[in-house]
Amino acid sequence: MPDTEAGPRLSQGNGPRPAPGNGPRSAQSSADAVPLQELAAALLDLEPLLSAVPERLRVTPPAGSDPGSVRVLQAALDALAARLDMPGVTVVPSGDGLWSVELAVSRRLARALGTAPAEAVIHADASAVDRAVRAVHATPPGRPVPLRAHDGTPLRGYRAGAADAPAVVVVMACGMPVGLAAPWLRALSGTCQVVTWESRGMFAAGDGPGLPALTGHDLAAQAADVLAVLDGFGIGEAHVMGLCGGAALALAAAAASPRVTSLSLWHGDYELGEDAPKTPHQRDVEGLLAMASRSPRHAEGLHRMMRRPQALDALRPEVAHHLLHPYASPELMHRYGLLNGVIMSTDYRPLLREVRQPTLVVSSEQDTTAHPEGSVQVAERLPCATLRMMPHGDHLSAFGADPGLVGLLSDFMRDIHGTTERDT
Incomplete structure (x- = not known):
């Protein structure tokens, strides 16, 4: 029965991430791409919920992402979910019609992206995915x-x-x-x-x-x-x-x-x-x-x-x-x-x-x-x-x-x- 009231925020994952920007997102170089470890940590954090809910959940890219970010973010999340051996999510362009859990999951993923554009995760190749997953498995709480x-x-x-x-x-x-x-x-x-x-x-x-x-x-x-x-x-x-x-x-x-x-x-x-x-x-x-x-x-x-x-x-x-x-x-x-x-x-x-x-x-x-x-x-x-x-x-x-x-x-x-x- 944890508290549901507003108040000081708790740190999660590998520490607080900056809030997503309010303006349009532009493409960045691979050096500025979102760290896959942050996105993998977010998915592992969400795994208990994604595994327990009978339906496949929908998520949206962070506000201000380029239209092409849906396809790119879907590919990255699919690769990470497969490597983590957990259910995936379906990326949709709009939050219209999403229910409470889907909105909460979307916001958790948006915090993992921070200020990086969602489309930057296109730089996630197989070896990078593997390194990110090994790193989050080695960080408490790790895998069950x-x-x-x-x-x-x-x-x-x-x-x-x-x-x-x-x-x-x-x-x-x-x-x-x-x-x-x-x-x-x-x-x-x-x-x-x-x-x-x-x-x-x-x-x-x-x-x-x-x-x-x-x-x-x-x-x-x-x-x-x-x-x-x-x-x-x-x-x-x-x-x-x-x-x-x-x-x-x-x-x-x-x-x-x-x-x-x-x-x-x-x-x-x-x-x-x-x-x-x-x-x-x-x-x-x-x-x-x-x-x-x-x-x-x-x-x-x-x-x-x-x-x-x-x-x-x-x-x-x-x-x-x-x-x-x-x-x-x-x-x-x-x-x-x-x-x-x-x-x-x-x-x-x-x-x-x-x-x-x-x-x-x-x-x-x-x-x-x-x-x-x-x-x-x-x-x-x-x-x-x-x-x-x-x-x-x-x-x-x-x-x-x-x-x-x-x-x-x-x-x-x-x-x-x-x-x-x-x-x-």
Whole structure:
């Protein structure tokens, strides 16, 4: 349930790109051509969405591109998608009639092009495509690793950092693609082995078309995926950090296993009954999830609303393609209602008495998405918790891995475990 409000932008991919210019684009020399690595990184960032949506999506070149850019951009995107082994997109000259996801995908690709003309990618030969794809695969989060949950459900796992480094498991917000947590994977991979996965049943597994079967959606099954990811990567124990609704899953995993040695809970979304208030956003999302979980037919009606271009108005442009993922098809919406509905409706007060691991709890008074009082109450009830209320930062700030937050986590892990650095 990440924040959808306007505010400071997060960096993505290989860093922020300049906004596309407003004037006409002219041809440039090959020396000024758009770096294919940026375009490949954008496609890899979009892969979870393109693989999960049943229809082939349409995109437009950036505003001001020459008419011939449609053909050239299509050829470059086709070559990159084939090399990345992922679904492609269809480039169309106009954005008229595009739905919300298609517009979000178009904008993500436009940011990758930056100020370079779309037609400049004509310089993308096979060797350049191969180099670009190898480079983005080597940059966290990289390509997904097929894993299996304990009930057989296929999972898409990701790992960054050295295998002999202290392990950190990132538990993302339910239904969100790995790209939303990529800043943490990049920030921690220099000193830690960082692993994560994408929510069960919400992402194409790579072993056939469409989504895999959703074999279980209760809290126990979702929390057990934390341990399945440890098993899949051969990790004995780890620090577990939970973001948004992932904080609740982190708590459940810690209560179930001592392999979770410590916790950090970032802007958590908790059900605590009358002990903690909820924001209007939390209440609205709970109502939407309850309706979507009833049946695919109910989810289909909600999906029609989310297809409108106006659905993008409340979403930050640089992460809109991630935030729309759970709403991108009726089946995704239905599964999201089941999975996140359980996370948001389970009363966590009994669970808090079972978690004894050292825990860092982080929130901010500026979070209007997940009420900060929930974090206050969790910290007060856990026997070994430290609360840090940040003076600034809304809900999505937790996903940005800025130096202050990374330092906060590093200091906590150093205090608890001695160091975050590998022995040399």
